[in-house]
Amino acid sequence: MLSPKQIAKLPYRPCVGILMLNKENRVFVARRIDAKKDNPLAWQMPQGGIDKGEDPKAAALRELHEEIGTDNVTVLAETGDWLRYDFPPALVERVRGGRYRGQEQKWFAMRFLGADSEINLETKHPEFSDWRWEDFHRLPDLTIAFKRDTYQAVLREFAHLVA
Helix, strand or coil, rough: CHHHHHHHHHCEEEEEEEEEECCCCCCCEEHHHHHHCCCCCCEEEEEECCCCCHHHHHHHHHHHHHHHHCEEEEEEEEEECCEECCHHHHHHHHHHHHCCEEEEEEEEEEEECCCCCCCCCCCCCCEEEEEEECCHHHHHCCHHHHHHHHHHHHHHHHHHHHH
């Protein structure tokens, strides 16, 4: 296991996150495929890595298509700053081969323009087992503890979109 000093020297993985709103201003969340069905903290918004040389907005659209089978959206806003979270020490070596201490994310708020039938979790590399539209303010209560501060920051930054 890596020591705290070794972990502190690791970089953050560059990523994007997507807060996708439907017409009723409810947010798309999905249950991680590797989570137990009865785990109430297994829900998250789509997110993923930025490829080398890739624009963050392009990465967000690519991740949406890869994770939920559609990118039928319009971009409403993006966070002013990059948001970071650290992986718990016990996870560092299990996530991405121990190359990163956590993730640094640019978040995008997007409006879903399509029908629910366009959402397809059975993608080439499935990441989710279930999905639903959720109340904006409940998001931090649905995700794992180490992501909560990031989710709260995303809510603060995008609150004007659901007011």
